Amino acid sequence: MLSEDLEEKNIRLEERISEFIELLENRDALNQDLVNRNRELKAKLNSHLTIKNEFEEDESFLIIGLELLLLLKKHRYNQLKNETHWLLLYAAINMLYGDISGIVKLVGLTSQEMKVCYLTYIGLNNSEQAEILNIEANTIKKYKNRIRNKLKIEGDTQLSVYLSLLSEPNNK
Structure with a gap:
């Protein structure tokens, strides 16, 4: 009887040990699953942060470009001091008016x-463009003729009309 009792306890003990081993194996699998999910979430978060930072940077450049465009429209031409300002202005014009890049x-x-091309595209006349670029109005006419030749614009088609017709709408 004692041996049967011991044997029965031994069987129950082995069953409990098997249950614990199974629980440990499941726990390890669950832990590994959590580790994998955590890695995926970190990668997604990093991706989102990168996109957010790029968007904020693009948004900042766009805001500067829009401010330059506003100053240009208010005849405050001295704000366009270097080529970087012009590039920002081009980006703002492409976004607001349609992309001609x-x-x-x-x-x-x-x-x-x-510069003449973009200023013409937004509707500034020759004298306004001359003032912005600090050159003579006749020089603007010469630039426009060269641009028309390079773009192979024939007949009486105005440069501004041509650019408007071929611009790509911005669908953002």
Whole structure:
């Protein structure tokens, strides 16, 4: 009887040990699953933070470009001090009016021709452009003729109309 009792206790003990081993194995699998999920979440978070930072940086540049455009429209031309300001202005114009960067980059415009092209696109007249660029109005006309030749604009089509027709709408 004593031996049967011991044997029965031994069997129950072995069953309990088996249950504990199974629980430990499950716990290890669950822990590994949690570790994997944690890695995935960290990767997603890093990705979102990167996108957020890029967006905030792009947004800052856009705000500066829009401010430059506003100053330009208010005839405060001295704010366009360097090429970086012009690039920011181009980005703001492309966003608000439609993108013409594809049109003007293909034909190899000079920096000055690019400025005239964008200023024409937003509707500034020759005298306003001349004042902004600190050159004569006749020089603006010469630039526009060169731009028209490079873009192969024929007939009486105005540069501003041509750019408006071929601009790509911004769908953001």
